Amino acid sequence: MAFQYFGGIDLMEIEGVSYATVLTIISEIGPEGFTKFPTAKHFTSWMRLAPNNKISGGKILSHRTPKGSNRIKTALRQAANAIGNLKDTHLSNFFRKIAFKKGRQVAVSATARKLAVIIWNMVTKKQAYKPPTEYLFLDQKRKMGLVKRIKKQINKFDIKPEDLDFSTS
Known part of the structure; x- marks a missing residue:
């Protein structure tokens, strides 16, 4: 159903994305909703997954993600949490790298943002x-x-x- 709904794009190819995640995306935004955002950065910012950098005089004062939630953000965070439990995939390696440096919660947010960018690119550019x-x-x-x-x-x-002369002794 989702394959036909998004014009031949299968979002289930992404590891960690479940039927519930795809149904949430369909019900909340749909394929035409993605075209309202000119870039993936705008899309992630709308979902409140992008960091809110406050810069003054070239110095970063804060880089927290803003508060607020919607159903797509929750679904992508759950998918990112599932990715954290997978073994040896591209996204799980990314998750582990971030989790080692900054903790699991930050890794969930970062992976959810990466998932949002991947999904936006798949739907708008019609690529697998x-x-x-x-x-x-x-x-x-x-x-x-x-x-x-x-x-x-x-x-x-x-x-x-x-x-x-490499001696083997």
Whole structure:
């Protein structure tokens, strides 16, 4: 039903999103409601999931998410909480990274905001959900850069495997 309602977009492809979440989105905003927001930032701000940065003189005074709730926000927070219990998916890795740094409640809000952005992009741009599986985290990027530099140095100095004496004892 939701697949037909959103014009061929299956929101159930996103891990953690249940039938209840999709039904809440359909009942509260519908597919034409997404077009009222020019960007995903406007959508997340309307749902009160975006941080309210108060800046004075270039210094951030506060960055709390504003108070207020609606049914979509509650449904996305429940989906984000379910994502926190999953193992080894893109969104659960994001959830764990935030939860380790700032706690579970902040991670639920951040993941709910990320879900809202994903859903807004899927519905407005009519594209399927593609999780970034080939994304390299910072440590992996550094490691790849180090390997690349070492290979370059080996080629520069024309070092052969026989020249390196690795003892196995």
